[in-house]
Amino acid sequence: MKLYDGGRAPNPRRVRVFLAEKGITVPLEPVDLGALAQKTPDFAAINPLQRVPALVLDDGTIITESIAICRYFEALKAEPPLFGRGALETALIEMWNRRLELHLLFPISHVFRNSHPAMAKMEIPQVPAWAEANKPRIEDFLGIFDRELANRPFAAGDQYSVADITGMIAIDFMKPAKLAVPEACAHVRRWHAAVSARPSAGA
DSSP, X not given: OEEEEOTTSHHHHHHHHHHHHHTOOOOEEEOOTTTTGGGSHHHHHHOTTOOSOEEEOTTSOEEESHHHHHHHHHHHOOSSOSSXXXXXXXXXHHHHHHHHIIIIIHHHHHHHHHHOGGGTTXXXXXXXXXXXXHHHHHHHHHHHHHHHXXXXXXXXXXXXXXXXXXXXXXXXXXXXXXXXXXXXXXXHHHHHHHHHTSGGGGO
16 A cells, blocks of 8 residues: 655645544655646556545555545544544534635635646646635635634534544645635634644655
8 A cells, every 4th residue: 555645735734634633654655746747657557537636455445636636544443533423413514614615725725726836837837827716715604614613612513523634634725825814713823823733644
């Protein structure tokens, strides 16, 4: 088994944090995104979408997409349950993980990919107007998330979950995108400090 990893990129980090929470160690194969190693024929043979992470199993099966990889390991090691227990908790975690992906992580990624000079060789063409269009969407969603966090300690309820991993990585990705959590979002700031203090956050 080998996990093709992309260093500081958000999606590979999601998997590393998840594995750290589970106490699972997997051999890592670094992919130098800055050198466009993900676009080489060798890596394209592993993932034709030329994205990381990618998990190659011992029998040659390849799993890509960070949440699919996390679900694979959840099935291998149920404890601690990061996708929830029971129908309701599982559904709420799925809902908030998707919300945090679609309305926070992805828009932040759009800002970064369409505005940062380092992305000019990867995002062709960069569309600065699309970066600007996503900024108010990010702020609007953070307001919604802040109101939700007024009533609970974690993204989807009383227990830490994969939704907290997605949300933490999204907030951390705001810095290279030159964005900041609004001062008014005190609950988001409290939650982010708490999840960032977990040992897994350094993975």
